[in-house]
Amino acid sequence: MKIIDFKTPARLEDAGRTLKELGEAGLLLAGGTSLVFNKGKAGRTAVDIRRLGLSGIKELPEAFLVGALTPVAELQEFRAKGWALDRVARAFATQQIRNMSTFGGNLARVFRWNDFPVALLALECEMTVRTLTGQDRPVRGSEFLAASPRRFLPDGDILTAVKVGRLASGWGFGYRKEVRTHADFSLATAAVAARVVSGRIVELRAAAGAALPFPKRLEKVESLLVGKAVPRKGLDEDAFLAEAREGCAGLPWKGECGFSDAYAAALAPVAVRDAVAAAVRDAQEGNHG
Ligand SMILES: Cc1cc2nc3c(=O)[nH]c(=O)nc-3n(C[C@H](O)[C@H](O)[C@H](O)COP(=O)(O)OP(=O)(O)OC[C@H]3O[C@@H](n4cnc5c(N)ncnc54)[C@H](O)[C@@H]3O)c2cc1C
Incomplete structure (x- = not known):
């Protein structure tokens, strides 16, 4: 896709109006890094919103x-x-x-x-x-x-x-991304926020992406893990593998970058397991309280 003109509106309202007027011929420009992924040869007018005070x-x-x-x-x-x-x-x-x-x-x-x-x-x-x-x-x-x-x-x-x-006291967060090489596109991603009280997971929110058409909350993983005891010492990632596998089963996992769907289905629970372990450790270390 080619950018054939730039507009730099001074106010947000002007940016909105210009985009509406341009319709398909216009494109809102933020960082511009996705332009490389845009297919199609039609030239478009970029409406640059980088100077409108929306950062911070x-x-x-x-x-x-x-x-x-x-x-x-x-x-x-x-x-x-x-x-x-x-x-x-x-x-x-x-x-x-x-x-x-x-x-x-x-x-x-x-x-x-x-x-x-x-x-x-x-x-x-x-x-x-x-x-x-x-x-x-x-x-x-x-x-x-x-x-x-x-x-x-x-x-x-x-x-x-x-x-x-904002993570409150008792909460921890973990994020995992499976890639082939440094800075490669993700094969599977997982994010987990967990609250640990008296050595037990009492609340947990888990989500996965990259190997799914859209990122998704993993309600089954959440219900399997809430209530689980998490000792402070000797806890390793594998403590969460069975629940991650069971909770991820049956979702429409999709392999990318030449990997099969079956590979994605096996890899995603590993990312989830690691994200759960990281979140639990973060909570146990009291990093947000
Ligand atoms: C080689 C490469 C590797 C990358 N790897 C990763 C990665 O590992 N992980 C990752 O998360 N991302 C990665 N990215 C970035 C990601 O793919 C997107 O390009 C990026 O997130 C887009 O952000 P941008 O600010 O550049 O938005 P733009 O490219 O300017 O815009 C993206 C789209 O969103 C619209 N848009 C932007 N801002 C707004 C707004 N405020 N309101 C309404 N619409 C808006 C635009 O019109 C456009 O359609 C990578 C990009 C490249 C080029």
């Missing part, structure tokens, strides 16, 4: 408000109690791509290898969409991420911010 991370009492244009590199550098996205950002492609890609760009169009949709299903989140009529529309993360986000972003509507859950 604000701390709220129980969450973080992350601007849609915040570069992934900034998510990696940010530190605060209960913040977990730095670990996800570290697993994201290469430093050059982390510098360019934006948080919102990773959520507004979901490629199967995208890291943040999976992590946000485990952490919980809420999107804010500025509509063409100037309203800020909240959209629950679980709905936004359940299928193509375009359902919530018709031409002219813009994702402006995401409220990301």
Whole structure:
């Protein structure tokens, strides 16, 4: 796809209106890293929204408000109690791509290898969409991420911010990504947030991606693991393998990069197992309390 013209609107409302007027001939430009994946030869006009003040991370009492244009590199550098996205950002492609890609760009169009949709299903989140009529529309993360986000972003509507859950005391977070080589596209990803009280998992949110058409909460894994005893000493990843396998069985796992669907079905529970173990350790170490 070729960019044949650039528009740099001074206000969000102007950006929305321009995108609406351009329709198929226009393209909202954030970090621009997905252009390389766009097929088709038609020239399009890019509407650049990088200078509209939509970047940055604000701390709220129980969450973080992350601007849609915040570069992934900034998510990696940010530190605060209960913040977990730095670990996800570290697993994201290469430093050059982390510098360019934006948080919102990773959520507004979901490629199967995208890291943040999976992590946000485990952490919980809420999107804010500025509509063409100037309203800020909240959209629950679980709905936004359940299928193509375009359902919530018709031409002219813009994702402006995401409220990301803050891990409270007793919670831990784990993220795992299976790749063939460093910085390769993911074969399977898994994210887990777990709350551990008195040596037992009392709450757990698990999600998987990359080997599924869209990232998905793993309710069966969650119900199998809640209540499980997790001793502080001598706990290894394999303690969660049986539940991960049973809970992942029957989902439509899809092999990519030349791997079979059966391979993906065997690999995904391994990523889930490792993410559960990482989340439990994080909780046991009291990193967020
Ligand atoms: C070689 C390579 C490897 C990569 N590896 C990974 C990886 O390992 N993990 C990973 O997660 N990602 C990876 N990415 C990045 C990912 O594929 C996307 O390209 C990236 O997330 C898009 O973000 P962006 O800011 O560049 O958005 P853009 O490319 O500018 O936009 C992406 C799409 O979303 C729309 N859009 C963007 N922002 C908004 C908004 N605020 N509101 C409404 N619509 C919007 C755009 O119109 C466009 O359709 C990789 C990219 C490359 C090139």
